[in-house]
Amino acid sequence: MSKDMMTGSDAVALGVKLAKPDLIFAYPITPQTHIVETLSEIAPSWGGRFINVESEFSAIASCLGAVSAGSRAFTATSSHGLLLMHEVLHWFVGARMPLVMVNANRAIGSPWNIWADQSDSLAQRDTGWLQIYCETCQEALDTVIQGYYISEKLLLPVMVMIDGFIISHTMEEVEVHEPQKVDAFLPPYAPQFKLDVDDPRSFGNAALPDDYYRMRKAIQRTFTSGFEVFRDCHNLFEDVFGTRYDLMEAYLCDDAETIFLVAGALTGTTRVAVDMMREKGMKVGLIKLRVFRPFPKHALQKVIAGHQDVIVLNRAVSYGAQGTLTQELRSAFYNVDDNPDIYDVIISLGGKEVFPEILMGVCEGIKADPAFKDEMIWV
Amino acid sequence: MEILESKYNEENKGLLHDIREFPISRKDTSGNQTGTWRTLLPVFQEGVAPCSEACPAHIHIPGYMGLVCEGKLTEALNIIRRENPLPAVCGRVCPHFCEESCNRGEFDEQVNIRTVERFIGDYGLDIPLKKEINKIRGKVAVVGSGPAGLSAAYFLARKGVVVDLYEREAKAGGLLRYGIPEYRLPRDVLDREIENIFALGVNFLKERDIGPEELPSLTKEYDFIFFSPGLWARNIPQWGYSGKAIFNGLNILKKIYKGAIPSLGHRVAVVGGGNTAMDVTRVLMRLGKEVTIVYRRTLAEAPAFADEIKEGMEEGIQILERKLITRIEDRIDSSLMIEIQDAVKERGGKIVPDGEKTHRVVDSVVAAVGQAPEMGIEKDDKVFFGGDFETGEGTVVHAVASGKRGAFTILGKMGVLNRDETDKYFRLTGELANRRIINYDELNTFYFRKEKRLEPKRLGAGKRVKDFLEIVAQASQNAVMAESGRCLSCGTCNLCGACWYFCPDASVVVSETGPRKVTFDLDFCKGCAICSVSCPRGCIVMEAEQ
Ligand SMILES: Cc1cc2nc3c(=O)[nH]c(=O)nc-3n(C[C@H](O)[C@H](O)[C@H](O)COP(=O)(O)OP(=O)(O)OC[C@H]3O[C@@H](n4cnc5c(N)ncnc54)[C@H](O)[C@@H]3O)c2cc1C
Ligand code: SF4
Numbered sequence: 001m002s003k004d005m006m007t008g009s010d011a012v013a014l015g016v017k018l019a020k021p022d023l024i025f026a027y028p029i030t031p032q033t034h035i036v037e038t039l040s041e042i043a044p045s046w047g048g049r050f051i052n053v054e055s056e057f058s059a060i061a062s063c064l065g066a067v068s069a070g071s072r073a074f075t076a077t078s079s080h081g082l083l084l085m086h087e088v089l090h091w092f093v094g095a096r097m098p099l100v101m102v103n104a105n106r107a108i109g110s111p112w113n114i115w116a117d118q119s120d121s122l123a124q125r126d127t128g129w130l131q132i133y134c135e136t137c138q139e140a141l142d143t144v145i146q147g148y149y150i151s152e153k154l155l156l157p158v159m160v161m162i163d164g165f166i167i168s169h170t171m172e173e174v175e176v177h178e179p180q181k182v183d184a185f186l187p188p189y190a191p192q193f194k195l196d197v198d199d200p201r202s203f204g205n206a207a208l209p210d211d212y213y214r215m216r217k218a219i220q221r222t223f224t225s226g227f228e229v230f231r232d233c234h235n236l237f238e239d240v241f242g243t244r245y246d247l248m249e250a251y252l253c254d255d256a257e258t259i260f261l262v263a264g265a266l267t268g269t270t271r272v273a274v275d276m277m278r279e280k281g282m283k284v285g286l287i288k289l290r291v292f293r294p295f296p297k298h299a300l301q302k303v304i305a306g307h308q309d310v311i312v313l314n315r316a317v318s319y320g321a322q323g324t325l326t327q328e329l330r331s332a333f334y335n336v337d338d339n340p341d342i343y344d345v346i347i348s349l350g351g352k353e354v355f356p357e358i359l360m361g362v363c364e365g366i367k368a369d370p371a372f373k374d375e376m377i378w379v
Numbered sequence: 380m381e382i383l384e385s386k387y388n389e390e391n392k393g394l395l396h397d398i399r400e401f402p403i404s405r406k407d408t409s410g411n412q413t414g415t416w417r418t419l420l421p422v423f424q425e426g427v428a429p430c431s432e433a434c435p436a437h438i439h440i441p442g443y444m445g446l447v448c449e450g451k452l453t454e455a456l457n458i459i460r461r462e463n464p465l466p467a468v469c470g471r472v473c474p475h476f477c478e479e480s481c482n483r484g485e486f487d488e489q490v491n492i493r494t495v496e497r498f499i500g501d502y503g504l505d506i507p508l509k510k511e512i513n514k515i516r517g518k519v520a521v522v523g524s525g526p527a528g529l530s531a532a533y534f535l536a537r538k539g540v541v542v543d544l545y546e547r548e549a550k551a552g553g554l555l556r557y558g559i560p561e562y563r564l565p566r567d568v569l570d571r572e573i574e575n576i577f578a579l580g581v582n583f584l585k586e587r588d589i590g591p592e593e594l595p596s597l598t599k600e601y602d603f604i605f606f607s608p609g610l611w612a613r614n615i616p617q618w619g620y621s622g623k624a625i626f627n628g629l630n631i632l633k634k635i636y637k638g639a640i641p642s643l644g645h646r647v648a649v650v651g652g653g654n655t656a657m658d659v660t661r662v663l664m665r666l667g668k669e670v671t672i673v674y675r676r677t678l679a680e681a682p683a684f685a686d687e688i689k690e691g692m693e694e695g696i697q698i699l700e701r702k703l704i705t706r707i708e709d710r711i712d713s714s715l716m717i718e719i720q721d722a723v724k725e726r727g728g729k730i731v732p733d734g735e736k737t738h739r740v741v742d743s744v745v746a747a748v749g750q751a752p753e754m755g756i757e758k759d760d761k762v763f764f765g766g767d768f769e770t771g772e773g774t775v776v777h778a779v780a781s782g783k784r785g786a787f788t789i790l791g792k793m794g795v796l797n798r799d800e801t802d803k804y805f806r807l808t809g810e811l812a813n814r815r816i817i818n819y820d821e822l823n824t825f826y827f828r829k830e831k832r833l834e835p836k837r838l839g840a841g842k843r844v845k846d847f848l849e850i851v852a853q854a855s856q857n858a859v860m861a862e863s864g865r866c867l868s869c870g871t872c873n874l875c876g877a878c879w880y881f882c883p884d885a886s887v888v889v890s891e892t893g894p895r896k897v898t899f900d901l902d903f904c905k906g907c908a909i910c911s912v913s914c915p916r917g918c919i920v921m922e923a924e925q
Binding site for chain 2: 094095096155192193197199200201202203204205207214215218222
């Protein structure tokens with residue numbers, strides 16, 4: 001085992017290298033560019049091919065073709081690039097094709113803004129992709145590898161989120177896994193169904209309403225049962241690499257009166273804020289929501305039940321309603337007896353800076369005036 | 380109603396995927412014969428490249444280009460020889476009508492077909508021509524051993540016909556030997572290409588002047604007669620002068636090539652603007668003369684080949700454009716005084732002298748004012764004409780083509796020709812209606828990138844006017860292979876496989892060996908025409924389904 005300093009982009013590229021996809025199709029976009037730039041250079045090192053396509057639509061559509069023909073594939077994108085893929089994102093799920101795609105979270109125009117928020121990926125909430133949000137460069141690397149494991153078992157595509165610039169462009173110490181270990185963790189892709197000239201079958205052909213309904217139901221069933229695969233994945237990963245991951249992480253929650261719920265790199269800032277508040281004697285904790293789809297409703301219920309307040313830090317808004325994460329959490333506590341007060345905080349859109357002091361201020365504010373719980377709180 | 384989440388543990392143990400959950404057909408797709416949806420039928424149909432069409436000999440240019448770029452030089456040579464036994468000659472002196480209509484010219488620059496042809500021609504100088512039939516099949520007399528006669532002799536002898544080739548001069552070649560200068564066509568190249576033809580069994584009968592009076596005895600002796608005596612020096616104007624200092628350009632060239640140095644003096648005026656005028660001027664300059672061309676039009680309008688004019692200009696030819704000589708007089712020192720006036724076009728097109736008279740002193744005047752037939756002979760069903768004699772002043776390749784046409788006609792009359800072969804030849808010559816010329820807009824240029832045309836090295840102008848060394852150098856094999864790779868192969872399938880790649884129904888079958896290069900699986904072809912559109916070279920046409 002060795003360690004190295006690298007950016008989140010390079011950590012992702014390293015994860016891809018270790019997972020050895022046969023084909024990579026990509027179109028560059030800030031802040032994802034470094035990922036595909038590096039991959040374009042190193043793909044031949046494991047016998048992979050990097051194909052620079054003319055748009056994100058082509059990138060994701062080419063991945064669909066590659067995976068249908070039995071290859072392991074990869075792509076990465078961001079923001080407007082992800083939006084351009086939208087149609088094929090749906091198709092991928094219906095086609096039950098596995099893929100790992102990294103999305104460097106970035107705001108959406110207009111006006112132009114290249115900094116981080118989560119509007120791009122959370123807008124893909126209903127496409128049926130699994131979504132995992134990373135806090136560190138190491139987690140980005142590890143999640144890419146885990147992504148293939150999960151995706152190929154569930155036959156559903158996985159989107160791995162890293163915050164634009166905050167992770168993609170920031171260097172951290174990263175543990176570089178030995179290839180043999182990765183091979184032990186991740187078996188080669190051996191699809192049960194693939195395009196085969198010797199056994200020509202029609203993929204995704206017209207389905208009558210009843211068949212369509214049944215196949216859609218099967219997608220939901222896979223999501224539900226998918227938690228088992230996550231558990232297996234996390235256990236095996238711990239066995240092989242010694243690091244534990246889970247659907248979510250509860251930090252100092254046991255005795256907390258107030259819990260922050262957050263996803264992505266903002267978790268790091270919130271951790272510092274929680275430590276600061278603890279020093280001041282405030283009873284606060286934090287839940288890092290790592291896996292957003294499938295939504296770990298039961299796990300969240302278990303951790304949160306009995307606590308007084310949850311402050312949800314949203315980096316995407318469902319306009320005219322609530323922060324996207326808030327909506328999810330509130331619905332998880334509908335009809336649950338022991339439900340907390342859930343505060344809807346909209347924070348850091350388009351890369352707006354967040355300091356621990358700001359988070360402390362939010363916490364003090366809602367304590368001072370519980371009426372905030374019926375408001376959308378823009379800080 | 381079923382509540383999935385609460386039950387997932389029992390119901391979904393293990394994740395073996397079931398075909399019922401995966402959007403894939405249960406049966407294979409062979410039952411779904413999508414071919415029944417077709418309203419348009421793809422048909423593999425190669426076409427004729429515009430270069431092949433423009434070439435009077437209709438050489439299958441894309442065919443040999445494809446072979447050259449793969450390094451298959453002998454195969455390429457055989458394709459050229461199917462149509463033309465003189466590629467080393469034509470690779471040097473032919474004006475290359477093919478290049479003028481090369482589609483690539485609309486994309487970047489025309490393929491340098493001439494350079495490739497010359498390379499293959501030179502490569503073939505040591506490779507004997509092949510006889511296709513050995514059995515003797517009749518006897519033909521060919522009169523005149525210029526390119527027309529040589530070509531007729533070749534196409535006849537190849538099929539086993541006994542050919543007697545009559546020539547007035549001591550050596551064969553016609554204007555190739557007695558018109559075109561050595562710096563454009565080295566004589567050893569010419570000799571070797573002629574020797575190859577003779578080696579097929581052509582009897583060369585030199586110094587035999589055949590006039591109309593010989594015709595009756597020839598018709599008795601031979602089954603057919605092919606007449607290609609060319610055109611020779613025409614009577615030249617005298618401009619009111621009766622002395623001996625006016626010469627015929629063609630005769631001067633012939634004399635020089637035979638080794639004599641004509642007594643022209645130092646200062647020579649050449650009259651004319653055709654190839655003879657250019658060649659005689661440049662030859663005399665190489666002999667150290669001071670030459671001035673007097674021409675009644677501008678050089679831009681001159682009938683001489685553009686290359687010749689360009690090279691001549693580089694060599695510094697002096698020219699008086701739009702001028703007419705109106706009078707010539709002897710001077711006491713045996714030089715000549717020529718009187719010159721502007722040439723003006725009258726209404727009706729006639730060119731007449733006008734304006735101020737100027738004078739010049741020269742030692743001789745060489746008139747290069749066109750050629751004329753030397754004898755009158757009647758065509759009949761045993762006597763065929765070819766070359767310049769038949770058509771008036773033409774080019775080497777026109778002569779070659781006429782020799783071929785004559786030979787094919789004779790072979791047809793003899794009943795020796797197999798139908799395929801005539802068809803192949805006459806298809807290109809426009810006598811079969813269904814030929815399809817593949818023009819630029821029928822190509823799909825998506826696949827091609829711009830590349831510079833090959834330009835072979837040439838001797839510098841200052842150097843080359845001192846001797847008769849060949850001006851244009853031979854290109855290297857690598858350069859020629861690369862240049863042939865620029866050919867877009869218009870209308871000729873080169874098995875690139877684009878149709879195969881793009882057919883969404885996997886219904887295209889490309890075969891290197893089959894009788895057709897591309898066939899279609901009509902059980903599944905939906906007739907979408909993607910193959911036809913994706914073909915870079917227009918080889919797949921869509922027809923309405925019956
Ligand atoms: C100076 C000059 C330069 C040219 N340059 C080019 C060029 O660069 N490229 C090009 O394509 N074309 C060129 N041409 C034209 C080209 O040479 C002719 O079109 C071509 O040679 C005609 O071929 P032919 O076989 O019909 O006749 P010719 O080449 O004229 O051959 C006729 C042959 O018949 C022989 N003959 C004549 N009468 C008799 C007889 N009674 N009995 C027996 N034999 C006889 C002659 O001696 C001669 O050998 C040029 C022409 C001239 C004059
Ligand atoms: S590109 Fe080739 S085939 Fe097409 S016109 Fe030019 S030489 Fe002929």
